Amino acid sequence: MAEPTTASTSTDAAGNGAPQKSRGLEGVTALDTELSFIDGQKGELLYRGYTIEDLAQNASFEETAYLLWKGELPTQSQLDDLNGQLREARQVHPDLLDHLRHHTPKGANPMAAMRTALSMLSAYDDEADVMEPEANYRKAVRLTAKLPTLVAAFDRIRKGKDVIAPTGEGSTAHDFLYQLNGEAPGPAAEEIMDAALVLHAEHGLNASTFTARVIGSTLADMYSAVVGAVGALKGPLHGGANIEVMKTLLELDESGETAQEFVDRKIENKEKIMGIGHRVYKTLDPRATILRNLLSGLSEEKGDTRWLEMSDTIRSTVKERKGLDANVDFYSASVYYLLGIEADLYTPIFAMSRMTGWTAHLLEQWQDNRLIRPRAEYVGARGKTVTPVGDRG
Known part of the structure; x- marks a missing residue:
């Protein structure tokens, strides 16, 4: 099922029950589904x-x-x-x-x-x-x-x-x-x-x-x-995130900066670290755990453990400093890289899978279709009148 939170209601000026706004629709349950269930607290x-x-x-x-x-x-x-x-x-x-x-x-x-x-x-x-x-x-x-x-x-x-x-x-x-x-x-x-x-x-x-x-x-x-x-x-805030993760790792590898120094700099500058944090998961994304294990085995097979080591250091440092954990993109980037896949193909591969x-x-x-049609609350001006075009200046 979808995230088990529903929007609360408030009363408008006419006394009608009206849905409360939720920025980005966060916490709003729009429909029922039997396809997947996510518990963000338990991971x-x-x-x-x-x-x-x-x-x-x-x-x-x-x-x-x-x-x-x-x-x-x-x-x-x-x-x-x-x-x-x-x-x-x-x-x-x-x-x-x-x-x-x-x-x-x-x-x-x-x-x-x-x-x-x-x-x-x-x-x-x-x-x-x-x-x-x-x-x-x-x-x-x-x-x-x-x-x-x-x-x-x-x-x-x-x-x-x-x-x-x-x-x-x-x-x-x-x-x-x-x-x-x-x-x-x-x-x-x-x-x-x-x-x-x-x-x-x-x-x-x-x-x-x-x-x-x-x-x-x-x-x-x-x-x-x-x-x-x-x-x-x-x-980049959805499927493109793992591309940014790999760009970050490649830049870090070439810079000579340590993973801890990188995290310190990002936190000090209040910059986002891609692949860290998730709108739903408040703990480690369970998919990240599986991918981390796959990366570990693949790194040993390829004889190249630097991406695993950098990733683990970044993850543990951010977890310690900010309380945020890795999501699925964080380790998938390195897995695909070690498979010899170009970074800009990561999102198309995501689409290959998510097509299902x-x-x-x-x-x-389509089993029980209803048009999805939320409302927006108008916050613009009122009471304006049209001035003839020649008088507008």
Whole structure:
């Protein structure tokens, strides 16, 4: 369920019960959901009743996607069927690849490129405007399958490399890393990528998910809703945070400044440290714990522990000085970096995973749809009259 807080009511001048304002809608419960539950005080995250720790360790990304879409973990035959659908749907129309090659600047922001490519996908989907539940489920599968192909193709094209077609085999994590790097990933890299996709798949009524549900509540199609979600995720206060985390770590590594000195300077200047603190969690983000453990193993495997050491020092120092803890972005940045992934692809990879959550929320929204239409309190001027244009000066 969403955060279990509701807006209180007050009485306006006419004696009517009116909702109290909440800046940023913080603490406001807008709707009911069965998809995920967050306890910010305990640092707990559930997907449909399963802890994130259990899913990250014992369920694949594909199993997690099925769980979010269908409400239960799949049987083996159901999982085999979903895997078959995902593998078949990974190919994208050649026109989209031509657009990325010839009409997308090499220096384009990857999220801007994905925003356009996802919108274009709808033109090649015969069911784009079909709103029956099964058609929407099939679109959720296709969107989840095709976005990794688009991300990998964009990255290779901008580097002057040939696009690698999906293999039609293996997991989402395996095929994405293969298309991105041109070689099959090792078991550890595939396992870590798969776990990262599970961890980012769903997280309540965050900004991008709320955007998707608002658009969906108008009965706009699924493509319109997820394009809006991508636009929201692009912001540095949402999906772009782990890019800023990695920039910070790289700058710190080159500066010669110690991690403690860095934190002291940031606190003294009252500057935000990206990847630290969360609107919901008042303790350590449970996803950060899992990613920290993945980073530890990957660092040892790569023989490069500096990112782990810097991150741990920053985290412990901020916790001691400010009482704030790490969120999911704090350790995911270093995990992706050690997997050889360009920093500006971190947010598109976030979108690859969160596509399952966005589409699951849309499927839920449309089960009992109501237009989402909050009100704004007018605080502007009153009583003005129009002066003829010639008299205005």
